[in-house]
Amino acid sequence: MVVKGTLIHTPVLGEVETIKHALVTIDDSGQISSIRSPGTASYDEEIIAASSAGQLFELGANQYLLPGLVDLHIHAPQWPQVGTALHLPLYDWLQQCTFPLEAKYDDLGFARQNYESLVDNLLANGTTTATCYGTIHLEATKLLAEICLDRGQRAVIGKIAMDNRQECPDFYRDKSTTSGLDGTRALIEHIRNLPGNEDGRVLPAVTPRFIPGCTDEMLEGLGSIADEYNCHVQTHCSESDWEHDYVIERHGVNDTQSLDRFQLLTDKTVLAHSNLISDEDMSTIKTRASGIAHCPLSNVYFSNAVFPARRALDRGLKVGLGTDISGGPSPSILHNCQASVNSSRMLEEGVDPTVRRGERGTPNSRIDYLEAFWMATVGGAETLGLKVGRFEEGYSFDAMVIDRNVADTNLQGLDDFQSGEDALQKIIYNAERRNIANVWVQGRMVKGS
Amino acid sequence: MVVKGTLIHTPVLGEVETIKHALVTIDDSGQISSIRSPGTASYDEEIIAASSAGQLFELGANQYLLPGLVDLHIHAPQWPQVGTALHLPLYDWLQQCTFPLEAKYDDLGFARQNYESLVDNLLANGTTTATCYGTIHLEATKLLAEICLDRGQRAVIGKIAMDNRQECPDFYRDKSTTSGLDGTRALIEHIRNLPGNEDGRVLPAVTPRFIPGCTDEMLEGLGSIADEYNCHVQTHCSESDWEHDYVIERHGVNDTQSLDRFQLLTDKTVLAHSNLISDEDMSTIKTRASGIAHCPLSNVYFSNAVFPARRALDRGLKVGLGTDISGGPSPSILHNCQASVNSSRMLEEGVDPTVRRGERGTPNSRIDYLEAFWMATVGGAETLGLKVGRFEEGYSFDAMVIDRNVADTNLQGLDDFQSGEDALQKIIYNAERRNIANVWVQGRMVKGS
Structure with a gap:
């Protein structure tokens, strides 16, 4: 052609x-x-x-x-609630809406209907590469991979791992650490051996939901699997104050350093959000050649600060964009291009009108539409190590x-x-x-x- | 029906x-x-x-x-450049793009083509009431009013007044204070006497561009005209640090107080932006029963802080939304609903990740989609004194x-x-x-x- x-x-x-x-x-x-x-x-x-x-x-x-656009962060099962429930606080959003919704993917009919709809909608929005978290369910996540392959959606997909009884509800949690690890392996094997997937159109990812959701045993096991299979890794990193502080409390270090200890920072790792990473974290991420999924629209709702995209780009980090369906209200990476420009300018100018001029913002934080589109295409592709964008x-x-x-x-x-x-x-x-x-x-x- | x-x-x-x-x-x-x-x-x-x-x-x-949606702030002549040039600094944006574009409306053919396109696009986006600044040109602004009436667009329209040689370029400025005032009167008379406009579908507004663009003589004259005709008033108010500080330098007070001295704060006044207004200003605005056109998308580009919508609403001020075409990139008030929620949350949370939790934001600043839609409809209508929304x-x-x-x-x-x-x-x-x-x-x- x-x-x-x-x-x-x-x-x-x-x-x-x-x-x-x-x-x-x-x-x-x-x-x-x-x-x-x-x-x-x-x-x-x-x-x-x-x-x-x-x-x-x-x-x-x-x-x-x-x-085509590269979306580095999608919670595939949350598609039915996109554009709603964003007025709720995080705890209510998770407990009342999101975990109960994800739990429903035990039902493969429900999963098929919503995953087919998601993929059709991503493609219609110009998203040619979709990086997706599934649910804890192996079968539904296999189905997601099959639907992507069938529909022609380039994708990176993981079965979500979350086994920590302290932080995950009884109704929605890996039954055990072992079953979570086994399911992760099984998904990788399944995706790699899917008929028609010889060119690796759909790729598997090790997917700890986030450190609070996983036991150390799970994190350690997932790090080993990522190493053994040399596959992608995706997880959340220093997204919000609560989460960031939780990890410091539990592991004595920031998310980045903790993930690194568990061998989860590789050149195939996508770190979602990363709003609160330190300069040291940025250095570590760069050394490991991991990349960041900047989710500017979702960050408005569930993070507590703006991801400093300009700083990360200036330091040579790999940064792409994510919709974070449904923490973000839109399935469109173009919308997130706009939002990345907007949030960078608000970081540069500051937001509080009662603060004096000159003391209000963080100079040299802005990006413009060119950097935004680069992140939406090349930056996302480089993060995933794909020759697209x-x-x-x-x-x-x-x-x-x-x-x-x-x-x-x-x-x-x-x-x-x-x-x-x-x-x-x-x-x-x-x-x-x-x-x-x-x-x-x-x-x-x-x-x- | x-x-x-x-x-x-x-x-x-x-x-x-x-x-x-x-x-x-x-x-x-x-x-x-x-x-x-x-x-x-x-x-x-x-x-x-x-x-x-x-x-x-x-x-x-x-x-x-x-x-239907109420747009409280549109620069009608800027429609052709909507969605472009937003990477430029304000000075370049004005001098290289905006003033030269507005100057072209001396040509009625150019004006007709672009104003027809604007009105068709506003209606298609659900904007039933459009509050518009025209250009300095009387004839083109008359034409805008006629096009609105013809197309069925409810509108408030003003010939822009800008006669200050220090701040307005030679190629785009009222020829004299007198001609600016005469043109303002002539537009009011023209709109009020338009055949088919007996029900006041299209209303005239006294429209000083902003204080820096006008001499004191002009502001005084416009205040008298607003009083004489009991018509709407629209102007910019404390939009950015530069503009806010300029007015303090020249008049010794904030925009709000200065406008009040010139009799420009009435119950038919729409103050665009108003990001940097003080508590005293809010009280004055409330006393005068004036309203605010909150333009959250445009503010990202040309203001230096977030308008504290929650605070203004809590104090009982009238607040509606404006696209601020083309300082804002979208003709859609629904997009500005989203943006008003987003900017309020970013004001509440703060934006700088290097600032400690608890010191980062301004508590109780958020609004949600319900307040946003209220502003987009009822708030805009109340600001204009119209029984719509x-x-x-x-x-x-x-x-x-x-x-x-x-x-x-x-x-x-x-x-x-x-x-x-x-x-x-x-x-x-x-x-x-x-x-x-x-x-x-x-x-x-x-x-x-």
């Missing part, structure tokens, strides 16, 4: 590259085999050949080819078409803007789900026609 | 009222003449009568009747239908939620423009069929 159109991406942090009338050639395995600009060798020939073979996909006016030879063709030719849209007036910068900024602020006309994962079209 | 369906509104701050299968009867003038619940007197007869007269508009499953006998029928039966929508799963609270929260977080199926202003359908 050859896709022809105006291409916009952010391969380098803080920069945008635009190629008008680009020609992206995708091989049978879904990898990008070449990217040509008008005027380069065999540009015209390639168009003619693809066209006569019926393999040319041509974007129209007011359409833009962008990389940009258009480059040898990378997978995970992409979307943004279309402003749809009726009833707020994505207006792009005609008036000459640059890819303007178009990208406007897309981040004003594109809605309907403006995502086509989505491909590994060259397979999963939205549009 | 009789509209039948599930009605959700927030007539009382912090509370939601839901009436399933409500029957709203609207008279020929577009006023609500009755609201009936199932089982009340003549409920069934009313349905039969309306139905046989072909005057029954019946909502389907998964549709909700909500009040809720469903009540004698109020104008300004309303919208939220529909989750559209394809490709994030507004999912409302079926699972029993309460109007859940539905409203989900609508605020997940409804997109396409979910607004129908919009009415004063009983006239302006979107949908």
Whole structure:
């Protein structure tokens, strides 16, 4: 397949590259085999050949080819309650809503219905890579992996591990440490051996919910499994004051250092939130080549401070974005692009009007739409170690078409803007789900026609 | 006309009222003449009568009747740059983008094209009342009023006044104080005498851009005009550190007190932003019965702190929401509902993770979706002194239908939620423009069929 159109991406942090009338050639395995600009060798020939073979996909006016979005943090079972219950305090939110909801995934019919809906909705929002926590249930989490594979959703998926009787309710907890560890192994084996998953479209992850939810024995066992299988790891890290202080109390160190002791910080680890990490934590995370899932919308509701994205990026950490469904109210990574810009500016300016000018904020904290989109694509991909998130030879063709030719849209007036910068900024602020006309994962079209 | 369906509104701050299968009867003038619940007197007869007269508009499953949204702060000429240029510092944003753009409205063809587009887009986003600054140009601002009237947009509109040579560029400034005042009068007269505007669908406003943009002579003249015509007043108030400090430097007092001296604080005044107002300012604003246009998205970009909405509401001030197109990136008041919740929580929690727990935020600052929607409807209406924003006998029928039966929508799963609270929260977080199926202003359908 050859896709022809105006291409916009952010391969380098803080920069945008635009190629008008680009020609992206995708091989049978879904990898990008070449990217040509008008005027380069065999540009015209390639168009003619693809066209006569019926393999040319041509974007129209007011359409833009962008990389697909990478969501680094999704609680898959919480999809049915997205956009609700956010007025509740954390304790009520967990005990009254979230744990009872997750417990229902013991029912595979319930799981199928909601996981299919989730995956369809993620793809429709341009999320080509979904990093998901499942529930404690092995079978339902296997099903989630199968649905992702079937629907063409690139995904990293883990069975959640939570065995600590002190912090997890009786009705929703791994039966024992052993069963949690066994289930984790079983899921890894299942995903790696799924028919059709030879190219690793769906990948398994070791998934301690968070330190408070796990016994030391569980954490230790999960660290060993991550090492043994060399698979991804995902967990929460220093998300809120309560959680952060709990870990200091229990282990005498911050989450980062504790996770490191349990061998849970690897170059395949995704640390969700990480709002309260120290400079030392940042150094450790960088040394281990782990990455951070910045969840700016969810942080408004369940963290107690803003994640200092600018500082982390300046220090060279890998940072991507997460929706944190349903701690965050939106399934859209574009919404989280906006929110990451907003929260960084609020960190820089400060928020309290009664504090004097000059004492109110944290200077040099802001990011703008370019860094936000980089996190949403390249940063997420680098965190997971996947060759997606940009258009480059040898990378997978995970992409979307943004279309402003749809009726009833707020994505207006792009005609008036000459640059890819303007178009990208406007897309981040004003594109809605309907403006995502086509989505491909590994060259397979999963939205549009 | 009789509209039948599930009605959700927030007539009382912090509370939601839901009436399933409500029957709203609207008279020929577009006023609500009755609201009936199932089982009340003549409920069934009313349905039969309306139905046989072909005057029954019946909502389907998964549709909700909500009040139309009130936008208290729009820079109408800035519509073409919405969603762009927000990475620029204020000075560059004004000098390179905004003033040159506003200056173009000297051209009535340009004005017509963009103002028609703006009004169509506001209505499509459910904004039934639009409070607009025009440009310095009388003719273009007259045109904006005519377009609003023609399209059925309820509006409050002012010719912007800015005559201060120290702060306004040569290419975009009232030619003289006198011409600015004359233009203001002429616009008021024009709007009040527009054929078809007998019911005051479009109202004029005295509109000093902000104190720095105006000479004292201009402010004094505008205060007199506001008094003489008993019309609305709109201006910016203590928006940012620069502007706030400028006024203290020039007038020795805060914006609020300065505006009060010029007779510009009336019960028809809309003060945009007001982030940095003091307790004394709040008292003055309350005494004068003026209202505040809280613009939470724009504040992220061009203010330096969060407007303390909770404090203002607790003190009984009138507060509504504004998009502040194009200082804010979105034409949607629903987006600003979300943003008002988010910024209030960030004010309460604080933002800087290096500050110790307990010292980080401003307790009791949060609002939730209920207060946000109240501001978006009732608060805005009360600020303007209009009988809209809720469903009540004698109020104008300004309303919208939220529909989750559209394809490709994030507004999912409302079926699972029993309460109007859940539905409203989900609508605020997940409804997109396409979910607004129908919009009415004063009983006239302006979107949908």
